[in-house]
Amino acid sequence: MAETVQIKGIREGLLISVAEGDWPAAEKDLLSELDRQKDFLHGAKLILDVNGHGINAATMGRLRDQISDQGLSLWGVLSRSPLTERSAQAMGLATRIHQAEAREEEQAAEGxxxxxxxxxxxxxxxxxxxxxxxxxxxxxxxxxxxxxxxxxxxxxxxxxxxxxxxxxxxxxxxxxxxxxxxxxxxxxxxxxxxxxxxxxxxxxxxxxxxxxxxxxxxxxxxxxxxx
Amino acid sequence: MSARVITITSGKGGVGKTTATANLSAALADLGYKVVCIDADIGLRNLDVVLGLENRIVYDLVDVVEGRCKLRQAMIRDKRLEELYLIPAAQTRDKNAISPKDMQRVCDELRPDFDFIIIDSPAGIERGFKNAIAPADEVIIVTNPEVSAVRDADRIIGLVEAEQKGPAKLIVNRLNDELIERGDMLAVADVLELLAVDLIGIIPEDQAVLVSTNRGAPIALEPKSRTGQAFRDVAKRLSGQEVAYAETNGTGGLFGRLSKLIRTGGS
Known part of the structure; x- marks a missing residue:
């Protein structure tokens, strides 16, 4: 599988990081990765870290439906892009909380x-x-x-x-x-x-x-x- | 007036969702509330049969969603209770005929005119369940005191929590005192210990339920029936009254422990 998609467990659910690059390609990688692992991930709450990708509300809505079709629920979206944050907020998705904690966990893991x-x-x-x-x-x-x-x-x-x-x-x-x-x-x-x-x-x-x-x-x- | 939307679901089929929906709706209407129940089990409708309204159907939920009729036209008034309405499911279509958004829209349109909107969910965790759960303010899970039904209820509670519709409330249906006494059936406390949710009703096993559903006359409207009383109690609890549970062997003596479990329940 491409390195564009990384999955790790955090307290709130699963943090899925999508690497920078072309969004349609990244989205495709994301969905195929979720599809591949759906038996493992089934029922999980997902927090999507899309980095700098700008995602409009329509795309976000489609993505959420696709994710829920896999038996998963999209809970939050993290991004540096204000557009993505706005679309996520408009859909009632969390856009913060986790980011700091996720970093903390990464640091704690060092050593x-x-x-x-x-x-x-x-x-x-x-x-x-x-x-x-x-x-x-x-x-x-x-x-x-x-x-x-x-x-x-x-x-x-x-x-x-x-x-x-x-x-x-x-x-x-x-x-x-x-x-x-x-x-x-x-x-x-x-x-x-x-x-x-x-x-x-x-x-x-x-x-x-x-x-x-x-x-x-x-x-x-x-x-x-x-x- | 803004209605509370309550979805009744279970995961497993055959545990008594439709019976519970019909009886709760009737009991609430009997208390004087304005109630509409919606059959979300498209393709396998039977709430209309249980309520004895099958022969009055002209339009159904899918007709409303697809714009073939006005919402009012699909609402069938109950033959016994002035304030009880049914929106039937379509029998010739399937779950994909409507979407969660459609359900939300229908419920939003109904909200101003009713006290309660009760949605009968289909079994399963797929589209039909998602449709039924989408507009819900509250969720009631129906389970039987058997391991497979409890397992499915647990799964459903998890999904309801993920949708942030929780905390779900629980009806334990078809409790058989004799079997519990013999140690052959889970007691209510066993069910609650695993599911860790609030209990809202215990319904005894009763052959009269079968008769009443076949006749299309909800047992909740039979004043002398113990089972009918159990459903009326659930309706009262839903409306905010405190009603003690009838003593049965499945619950008796365990209540100290039970209330403790209820208090520490959820996650």
Whole structure:
């Protein structure tokens, strides 16, 4: 895929950056990228960073409809172009808030090894919601059945984990999954897949990892360290 | 007067959206409000059947949108209640015959003349759902106490939140006390624990509903029916009154916990 379109998770949803250049071409790249990834992104809230592209209200409206046809919702548009900002505002789309935070996150990520950048998501992920991120993912809220988190690194759920989590999705066997109540539909770490037992005890914080080629979950105990 | 537009939806089919729409609309009209209900299930209309108005249809929603008639001409007055109107769906077209903008326009035209506009959404999350949700001020989700219906309700709540129409309210329909007692059905508290939204009604399972929908006479208008009472209670709650929930095994004893869940619900 062309480098014109970049997708990253931020707190409010997914930040999609479109590079400078010819808009019709960039728009085409954007839509084909969304189409390619629509199964991953389904149900996500999008914030589009179009840089300097000037987009009029008609084009913006069409774009929003096309995005919603993909099962996504356009939530905000960031741009340096006053025309784009006006069209976005006219349609009731957010045009700020995130920009500063997105930069902050980028800076915070410096100094971490490549791919280890983390995102924090603070809401309930309902059925159909999906977070896909190359680094670690922390969710403050519940992960309901039918929702999923696919992460290159670790996944921490401060809440009830009842959906699907794939940690170490790029093959990291050392990835872990922690949750206050670990009751996933299915849990994957790297290439291992686990289906937890139906019978459950009282919910307690647990951590899951791969040991001897199997996904195991252990209660969290104070002072515990995971290699 | 400016109407509240309330869309009734569920994700899953067959959970009782149309029944809920018909009964809520009738109960609200019975309380003295001016109510119009709109069947947004184009191609699979049945709100008219449930209300017993099928044989009075001349024009429908698509005729209005495509300019073949005036809005007033497509509004069918209920045969029992003076202040209840129905705008039926077209049966020979499909969901693509109208757009979310059309729905907004129709509702904006109706708003000044009514207290409530109740929209019956089709099942699913596609165009028909988007049409139904577009003009909504409020959304009511109907679910049954079964895992698949709750899963779909959860998905729909997420979509409603994304459209910034939330917080959605919940009707748990077809609650069967016996099954809950035997541990074979989810209780209301289980449903609320997962969905984390405000409850607005609990409707018991009742064969009389089937009879009333077949007859085209909403059960909400039968004074002696327990199920009718449950629908009338929802209407009262919608109009701002506080109405306690009838004691059933699916709820009894759990209410301390339940109200806590309601309070901490949403996201």
């Amino acid at each position: 971490l090894p490549a791919g280890a950048e983390a995102v924090l998501v603070r809401r309930t992920l309902r059925s159909g919601a999906s977070i896909v991120h190359a680094g670690h993912v922390t969710l403050i809220g519940d992960l309901n059945p039918g929702a999923e988190i696919i992460a290159g690194g670790d996944v921490v759920v401060w809440g009830r984990l009842r959906g699907l989590v794939h940690a170490g999705a790029a093959g990291d066997e050392g990835a872990v999954v922690c949750a206050l109540d670990l009751a996933p539909t299915q849990l994957r770490i790297a290439s291992h897949i686990a289906i937890p037992p139906q019978e459950r005890e009282e919910p307690s914080p647990e951590i899951a990892f791969v040991r001897d080629g199997q996904v195991v979950a252990e209660p969290w105990v104070p002072g515990m360290t995971i290699k």
